Amino acid sequence: MVARANASHIGGALSMADLLAVLYSGVLNIRPEDPVWDSRDRFILSKGHSCTSLYATLALKKFFQIEELESYGKDGSRLMSHISHHVPGVEFSTGSLGHGLPFGCGKALAAKRSGKNWRTFVMLSDGELDEGSNWEAILFAPQHKLDNLVAIVDYNKIQSLGSVADVMELDPLADKFRAFRWGVKEIDGHDHSAIHEALSTLPFEPGKPSCLIAHTLKGKGVDFMENNLQWHYSSPKPDQLAEALRQLETEAN
Amino acid sequence: MRTAFIQELILQARKNPTIFLVVGDLGFSVVEPFAQEFPDRFLNAGVAEQNMTGVAAGLASEGYHVFTYSIANFPTLRCLEQIRNDVCYHSLPVTVVSVGAGMAYGNLGYSHHAVQDLAIMRTLPNITVFSPADPGETRECVQWLSLNPRPSYLRIGKAGEPDLHSVRGIFDGPLRVCEGRPDLAIVATGSVLKLALDFASEQAPEKRPTVFSIPLIKPLSLEFLEKLQSFKKIIALEEHVREGGLFAALCEVLSPTPHIKSISISEEMKNVVGSQDYLRNQAELKEMLNRA
Incomplete structure (x- = not known):
């Protein structure tokens, strides 16, 4: 998709792919045939630039025809290069960072106030934790005991212009969330059983919102993309695409 | 309010x-x-x-x-x-x-x-x-x-503003709150409407402008503003900078006719402090009404 559209952001799409795979294979309570089913869990992608792996996930789950993925980023396509709520299964359009968690807090609060049991999951990037609006929301969620809210940080350690450590260090990130009164777990964000185990018992602590810090690799699964800032921007050339697909398919098999 | x-x-x-x-x-x-x-x-x-x-x-x-x-x-x-x-x-x-x-x-x-x-x-x-x-x-x-x-x-606004009129129908077009000349209208939005009404009441009947209140700023259409089209001259009065507010909205819909003049807040107001009335005086809104 990224290569066809000559688009960017494959690195961040790959870093969260394992998280999406587990979320959509048994964690999220959803009905692809009824994307707006009242009791569904709400999943919000706040790092909207990484939308390709979510579009692909939704297509594989049959929220829409898989052939539509070919239109990604093309003239007239609804598959915008930042996640779009016009696509079945997508709750919220993002693209400007720092919007998903406040919105998720509103959804979680709505569920609380109306006595509903569904949960809200928000996928955040590490870079977007520079945004003040996220810290407003991180203060807000425990204040209102939003134990039906799960924030997942795709902690791949690389942001737009450099490493997180060099641009705006987040560590000790788990301690920060704990100090803000969240329940926190840290896992390898590519270990499917660890992801599943962490998300199978929610909330992490009673009466608190949950934060899953998933340590990931930007560009995971393709050796020349892994941990390489260039793949926040570059679009694979035909030979790179072939090699990337070969590596991913080998790994999958 | x-x-x-x-x-x-x-x-x-x-x-x-x-x-x-x-x-x-x-x-x-x-x-x-x-x-x-x-x-x-x-x-x-x-x-x-x-x-x-x-x-x-x-x-x-x-x-x-x-x-x-x-x-x-x-x-x-x-x-x-x-x-x-x-x-x-x-x-x-x-x-x-x-x-x-x-x-x-x-x-x-x-x-x-x-x-x-x-x-x-x-x-x-x-x-x-x-x-x-x-x-x-x-x-x-x-x-x-x-x-x-x-x-x-x-x-x-904030607290204590008086009721200025009893005309209802915010979607029926600008609210005609003071009868006056058929060729000159003041169209005001917000509590600064009071300035227009005070000004109109001070004028001799033959000189008194017709005053409209316009609480709806968007969406505006030619049809919605039909009542204004017979006026040769319209003064848009707002407690807002000239750019982009009521004046601009009226110009966008009514342009090129009739003639519309803006009475609004200058960008230069930044360093002045005082009550709302004091600041309206400083902004010379009333003087501008007199000159218009």
Whole structure:
């Protein structure tokens, strides 16, 4: 998709792919045939630039025809290069960072106030934790005991212009969330059983919102993309695409 | 006006179970009656307007009609992108309420003067913009919003403004609140309407302009403004900078005829402090009316 559209952001799409795979294979309570089913869990992608792996996930789950993925980023396509709520299964359009968690807090609060049991999951990037609006929301969620809210940080350690450590260090990130009164777990964000185990018992602590810090690799699964800032921007050339697909398919098999 | 707003919101909330009020840690001695009567539909989001607006959008996406409430530029400019993307782009029923229209919080200084808000809010997609002049107009706006939940902006004064007229029908076109000459009209938005009415009452009957109040700023159409088309000269009066507010909105729809003149706040007002009346004097709004 990224290569066809000559688009960017494959690195961040790959870093969260394992998280999406587990979320959509048994964690999220959803009905692809009824994307707006009242009791569904709400999943919000706040790092909207990484939308390709979510579009692909939704297509594989049959929220829409898989052939539509070919239109990604093309003239007239609804598959915008930042996640779009016009696509079945997508709750919220993002693209400007720092919007998903406040919105998720509103959804979680709505569920609380109306006595509903569904949960809200928000996928955040590490870079977007520079945004003040996220810290407003991180203060807000425990204040209102939003134990039906799960924030997942795709902690791949690389942001737009450099490493997180060099641009705006987040560590000790788990301690920060704990100090803000969240329940926190840290896992390898590519270990499917660890992801599943962490998300199978929610909330992490009673009466608190949950934060899953998933340590990931930007560009995971393709050796020349892994941990390489260039793949926040570059679009694979035909030979790179072939090699990337070969590596991913080998790994999958 | 803020008292009329909260009283009317309470009346509507008794009938409409979706109404939800979110405040940005402001509204002391105003919002308490709502909070007491509807604790499940009230939230103080703290001093965090971006999150407040995102939370409002989230609540609205689950069926509530959310009113966010704060002062001057805090619920608008401080969280403009949340209004643009989260509320307007998703067409969610959130009404942004700003108290302290224009220079209502005059002596609190420039940080508390809302004089660019109409221009900025008016350019957002899917939004309805109201700027009522008095408690009666405010009530009518809230009644309409309760029946028509949508992205919207309600710009109100603060406390103690008098009712200026009793003409109703905010969607029937500009409200004709003072009869006068058939060729000269003053069209005012917000509580500065009082200046136009005072000015008109001081004129001899043959010189008196016709005065309209216009609480609806967006959407405007030629059909909606039909009552104005017979006037040779129109003066747009607003407590807002010239750029992008009422004057601009009228020009966009009525241009090239008739002749429209702007009476508005100069950008140079930044360093002056004083009551709303003092600042209106400093802005020479009345002198401009005399010269017009």
